[in-house]
Amino acid sequence: MKNVLSKIVYFTLITLCLLGFINSPLALILGFLFAIIFKNPFKQHSHKFIHYLLKLSVIGLGFGMYLFETLETSKTSFNLTLYTITLTIVLGLILTKVLKIDLKLGHLITSGTAICGGSAIAAIAPIIKAKSNTISLALGIVFLLNAVALFVFPTIGHFLNLTQEQFGLWCAVAIHDTSSVVGAALNYGEEALRIATTVKLSRTLWIIPLSFFSMLFFKTNQGKLKTPYFIVLFILAIIINSYQILPPYITTFIVSLSKRLLLVTLFIVGSTISIKKLKATGLKPITLAVVLWVFISLFSLWYILK
Known part of the structure; x- marks a missing residue:
C-alpha cells in the first residue's frame, strides 16, 4: 500500500513540475523530502531518468538560441574555461595526495568539479576503471553541492548585483552539474539562462581532452572515450532556430516544454540525494569537494568581475 502511495505522490509532484x-529550488527540495518520507519507487532507474531528461531538455533549449550569439559567447568564455579547468585539476591532484584520499575517488570528484558534474564522472569512471562504490560516492557528493549551489548562487548574484551575462557565465563555470546550472540561471533571467547553457555545454566538450589525460595518468588504454553526441543535437537545434526552419510557435513550445522537463529533472535529482550515503563517505572526500568548489567559485567570480 505504501509503495502505491509513494508512486501516486511521485507522479503528482512530477505533474506539478x-x-x-x-x-527549480522547490523542485529539488520536494525531491529530497520525498526521498526522506517515502521510499523512492524508481531508485534504480533515477540516474538513467536524469541522464536522458537532462540531455533532452538541453537540446530543447537550443531552439531558443541563435548561432552567432552562441559562438560569440563560447569564444568569450574560452580563457576562463581553460584556466579554471586546468587549475582545478592540478589543485585536485595535490589535495587528493595531501588528504590521502583514494586516487580514483579524488580524480572523479575533481573531474566533476572542473567540468560538468555527473556527466564528467560518468565519462571518466570507465576509463580509470573505478569501482561502482567509488562512482556512487563521487556522484553523491557532487549532487549534494549542486543542491546547495541552486540556492546560494542566485542569492549571491543578486547581492553582488551581477548582470545577466555575468551570472550566466559564473554559474556555468562554478556549478558542477548542467541541471543545477540551468536551474539557477532559470530563475535569474532569460539572458542568464542562454549564456549559462551555452558556456556549460561548450565546457562539456573538455571531457574529451580530460579523458585522454586520465588514460595517460592512470596508465590505462582500454577505456572507451564517450563522445557527448547530444551537444551535436543541441547545435543542430540552434541552427534550426537561427534560420527559422520551424515556425516560431513550435520552437517557443519546445523551449517552454524543455524548461518544465528541467524542473522534473531537478525533482529526480533531489530524490537521489541520500543522507545515509553521505555520512558513510567520510569528511576527507567532502573536504576535497568543498575546497575545490570554493576555489573555482571565487576564482571565476574574480575573473568575471576584474
Whole structure:
C-alpha cells in the first residue's frame, strides 16, 4: 500500500513540475523530502531518468538560441574555461595526495568539479576503471553541492548585483552539474539562462581532452572515450532556430516544454540525494569537494568581475 502511495505522490509532484507550478529550488527540495518520507519507487532507474531528461531538455533549449550569439559567447568564455579547468585539476591532484584520499575517488570528484558534474564522472569512471562504490560516492557528493549551489548562487548574484551575462557565465563555470546550472540561471533571467547553457555545454566538450589525460595518468588504454553526441543535437537545434526552419510557435513550445522537463529533472535529482550515503563517505572526500568548489567559485567570480 505504501509503495502505491509513494508512486501516486511521485507522479503528482512530477505533474506539478510539468505544469509549471513549482520553481527549480522547490523542485529539488520536494525531491529530497520525498526521498526522506517515502521510499523512492524508481531508485534504480533515477540516474538513467536524469541522464536522458537532462540531455533532452538541453537540446530543447537550443531552439531558443541563435548561432552567432552562441559562438560569440563560447569564444568569450574560452580563457576562463581553460584556466579554471586546468587549475582545478592540478589543485585536485595535490589535495587528493595531501588528504590521502583514494586516487580514483579524488580524480572523479575533481573531474566533476572542473567540468560538468555527473556527466564528467560518468565519462571518466570507465576509463580509470573505478569501482561502482567509488562512482556512487563521487556522484553523491557532487549532487549534494549542486543542491546547495541552486540556492546560494542566485542569492549571491543578486547581492553582488551581477548582470545577466555575468551570472550566466559564473554559474556555468562554478556549478558542477548542467541541471543545477540551468536551474539557477532559470530563475535569474532569460539572458542568464542562454549564456549559462551555452558556456556549460561548450565546457562539456573538455571531457574529451580530460579523458585522454586520465588514460595517460592512470596508465590505462582500454577505456572507451564517450563522445557527448547530444551537444551535436543541441547545435543542430540552434541552427534550426537561427534560420527559422520551424515556425516560431513550435520552437517557443519546445523551449517552454524543455524548461518544465528541467524542473522534473531537478525533482529526480533531489530524490537521489541520500543522507545515509553521505555520512558513510567520510569528511576527507567532502573536504576535497568543498575546497575545490570554493576555489573555482571565487576564482571565476574574480575573473568575471576584474
